[in-house]
Amino acid sequence: MTESYIITFISHDTELNLSEIETFITKTLAVEDATSKQLSPRAVDYYFITDKAEQLKSLIKSELAKKVHNYDIILQKQSSRQSKKLFIFDMDSTLIYQEVIELIAAYANIEDKVAEITERAMNGELDFNQSLAERVLLLKGIDATTLWDELKLKIQLTNGVKELCKALSKLNIVMGVLSGGFIPLAEFVKQELGLNYAFANTLGVDSSNKLDGTTIGPIVNGDKKAELLLEIAEKHQINPKDAVAVGDGANDLKMMSVAGFGIAWNAKPKVQQLAPSCLNTKSLLDVLYIVGYTEKEIESLIN
Known part of the structure; x- marks a missing residue:
């Protein structure tokens, strides 16, 4: 055709x-x-x-x-280029530079073990649920009393993401973060960037407020991300064809497939091959070029 x-x-x-x-x-x-x-x-x-x-x-x-x-x-x-009405982002290594689970693992000096499992999961070599369970179990015993407040100070937002979200907000685009990470930091990022939604996993704690090596509730994996994207679109009466999914890992491919468009951000090689499009620059603000805005128009949107 x-x-x-x-x-x-x-x-x-x-x-x-x-x-x-x-x-x-x-x-x-x-x-x-x-x-x-x-x-x-x-x-x-x-x-x-x-x-x-x-x-x-x-x-x-x-x-x-x-x-x-x-x-x-x-x-x-x-x-369909400028019909976008919904942007859904992954969090770790997309909206932020770090993998949160590795930041937590550093408290127990096991970040290398956790990072190895994370890398294999993001490359699609391991089932996400299984890999998450293995990594979370390694975190057992870490004191959670001040954990999230300490981690908020360590979070580094990706270059250009604040400006991108400011521009998308001006364009009345609905935004959300769907993360295989953890809800306290997903909520923090949501607030920092002015997003509409945040969904992520919840870590279990024991009676002494230490991580117990489990997660609570449904796992936000690739299938769940796709499901949540469709739910958010339906809630706002947005055709999924007018949605964009942005992520870096294999567990982001499902939500890219149900969205009208997908962007692999500095992604793993397998993801680059399978994603609808790839962006490998130094600033997430460059997403606005994909949507068709000129440099002058972008400056107007972010100022």
């Missing part, structure tokens, strides 16, 4: 070489009659009509896997 598409090129750090990009468009992707719109020195759009979108997606994935380009390439339908 012939439809109008947009390919966006976003540089990881330097200005784009437009002549190189145009050669890539015409020679490598074999896209003809594309018209361009520069969003900023680091981002440019190409508009075109094609009936070979699936072949282009495969070709783009293949090119990006070679890691020879200093830019990301995002393909999307023109009709």
Whole structure:
């Protein structure tokens, strides 16, 4: 089926070489009659009509896997680009730089053990529920009295995320964080960024207020994230096609699949291959280029 598409090129750090990009468009992707719109020195759009979108997606994935380009390439339908009404984010290594469970593990000097399990889970090598249970069990005995207050001081928000959420709020977009981490910090991040929703796991504590090595209630895994995204969309009468899911791990792929669009943020290799789009820059604010805003428009939204 012939439809109008947009390919966006976003540089990881330097200005784009437009002549190189145009050669890539015409020679490598074999896209003809594309018209361009520069969003900023680091981002440019190409508009075109094609009936070979699936072949282009495969070709783009293949090119990006070679890691020879200093830019990301995002393909999307023109009709749905600025219809986004819901943004759902993962938390650990997405909205924040850290993996919270590893921060907790540092209290018992077992962060290396926990980090190894986390890495395998995020790569999709381990079942998430099983990996979470194994890691949480390792935390047993840690004093939770001041744990969350101490961790709030250590949390580092990802570069550009405050500005991104401010802009999305101005655009009346509903926002939420769905985390395989833990609810006290997900709620903290929600407040810091002005999000509408926060869902995450709850750690069990014993009578002396020490972590007991268990979680309480349903696990927020990949399936649950997808379910919650659909529930939030329904609550706000938003078509899931107008939702965007942003994350870095294998457990974020399900919510990307039920959303209209997915963005893998500096993600694991397997996730980069399977996600609808990838963003590997230094600022989450660059998401706004994917949605089609120019540098000047972005400045207006965040100021």
